[in-house]
Amino acid sequence: MKVYLDNAATTPLAPEVLDAMMPYLQNHFGNPSSTHQFGRSAKSAIETSRKTIARLLNCSPMEICFTSGGTEADNMAIHGAVNELGVTHIISSPIEHHAVLHTVSHCASAKVRISMVNLDEKGHVDIDHLRSLLASAKEKTLVSLMQANNEVGTLLDLEHVSALCEEFGALFHSDTVQTMGHYPLDLAKTKIHFVVGSAHKFHGPKGVGFLYINRTVHVRPLILGGSQERNMRAGTENIYGIVGMAKALELSFDHIDTHRAHIENIKAYMKSRLQLKIPGVAVNGCEDRSLYTVLNVRLPESDNSSMLLFLLDIDGIACSGGSACSSGSNQGSHVLRALKVDNTVPSIRFSFSRYTTTQEVDYTVSRLKEHLIGKSIPV
Numbered sequence: 001m002k003v004y005l006d007n008a009a010t011t012p013l014a015p016e017v018l019d020a021m022m023p024y025l026q027n028h029f030g031n032p033s034s035t036h037q038f039g040r041s042a043k044s045a046i047e048t049s050r051k052t053i054a055r056l057l058n059c060s061p062m063e064i065c066f067t068s069g070g071t072e073a074d075n076m077a078i079h080g081a082v083n084e085l086g087v088t089h090i091i092s093s094p095i096e097h098h099a100v101l102h103t104v105s106h107c108a109s110a111k112v113r114i115s116m117v118n119l120d121e122k123g124h125v126d127i128d129h130l131r132s133l134l135a136s137a138k139e140k141t142l143v144s145l146m147q148a149n150n151e152v153g154t155l156l157d158l159e160h161v162s163a164l165c166e167e168f169g170a171l172f173h174s175d176t177v178q179t180m181g182h183y184p185l186d187l188a189k190t191k192i193h194f195v196v197g198s199a200h201k202f203h204g205p206k207g208v209g210f211l212y213i214n215r216t217v218h219v220r221p222l223i224l225g226g227s228q229e230r231n232m233r234a235g236t237e238n239i240y241g242i243v244g245m246a247k248a249l250e251l252s253f254d255h256i257d258t259h260r261a262h263i264e265n266i267k268a269y270m271k272s273r274l275q276l277k278i279p280g281v282a283v284n285g286c287e288d289r290s291l292y293t294v295l296n297v298r299l300p301e302s303d304n305s306s307m308l309l310f311l312l313d314i315d316g317i318a319c320s321g322g323s324a325c326s327s328g329s330n331q332g333s334h335v336l337r338a339l340k341v342d343n344t345v346p347s348i349r350f351s352f353s354r355y356t357t358t359q360e361v362d363y364t365v366s367r368l369k370e371h372l373i374g375k376s377i378p379v
């Protein structure tokens with residue numbers, strides 16, 4: 001049996017998305033910058049996709065800039081804020097994705113000061129600390145905080161942080177890669193300067209994403225060259241990727257409640273089966289205010305601890321690790337370290353999608369139990 005429980009890393013392409021993309025791989029191959037009809041039909045597909053995404057997020061199509069994915073969009077927002085918008089102070093957190101953390105540290109200089117907001121052990125931002133950082137800042141400030149953590153799933157109250165940023169005149173960027181398409185987002189209501197989407201996290205293709213840039217701010221391109229994306233990003237557009245992303249986001253929003261109900265049930269089911277069958281299982285991150293697609297658990301120590309991901313992989317089960325060594329990296333997870341999660345026991349992230357079934361969960365719990373406790377008892 002093959003079981004894919006690593007949907008926070010990437011999701012399978014939805015068949016409807018592939019169908020929407022195929023004509024742009026086969027027939028409509030024109031360069032969107034060409035003025036002939038081949039080019040015009042490609043250009044029109046891009047603009048229709050932009051309108052679709054803008055409609056779903058309740059913003060203007062002009063505020064959507066297509067990128068190669070979440071990483072580029074995060075880079076563009078942070079570099080843009082520093083290079084074009086006069087930001088000399090960035091407030092972020094130690095559990096951001098490396099697309100943000102490495103960009104923020106790259107910006108650190110004599111001119112740009114970095115503050116890290118305090119977190120509790122579940123990964124929640126200490127709002128009082130954020131307020132005091134904003135209140136004491138004399139410089140133009142960018143707050144960069146993710147809406148949901150990709151490893152433990154802890155959620156940020158976007159509205160609350162947006163209101164704080166407004167109160168203190170700070171710019172607000174949120175890495176929304178893990179929430180895009182999974183939670184409604186009304187950009188006419190939530191005051192935020194930059195949000196990010198990455199198609200492969202919501203059953204779209206890899207290598208395509210977007211940055212929402214609020215109309216009140218203007219940033220210059222990271223990638224120089226031609227005048228594509230209204231001079232915001234040079235390079236011939238990834239047309240089939242953009243078409244696929246718009247279709248994937250549309251499908252996600254059209255069925256958001258049914259998908260959410262299904263995935264929430266799967267997550268609750270997996271948590272209860274793990275707790276029933278494997279003594280000593282504990283949840284990393286927050287149990288209630290958490291991304292419904294992610295379940296990160298600490299498991300009891302066993303002789304197989306350091307090999308769990310490998311053993312599950314042999315069983316056909318894909319999930320991801322976090323604690324020291326289990327992820328194959330020397331340093332382990334910066335998120336679990338920042339949250340001071342016990343790294344003497346293994347931690348595993350299971351992440352679900354609308355395609356995950358309870359049978360897959362049953363199989364996974366049964367194999368995990370065997371590796372940890374040594375008995376293959378049917379669950």
Ligand code: PLP
Binds near residue numbers: 009070146177198207
């Ligand atoms: N931000 C978060 C929270 C992510 O989970 C990811 C992907 O894992 C990224 C950014 C990077 O996105 P992309 O893979 O599209 O570059």
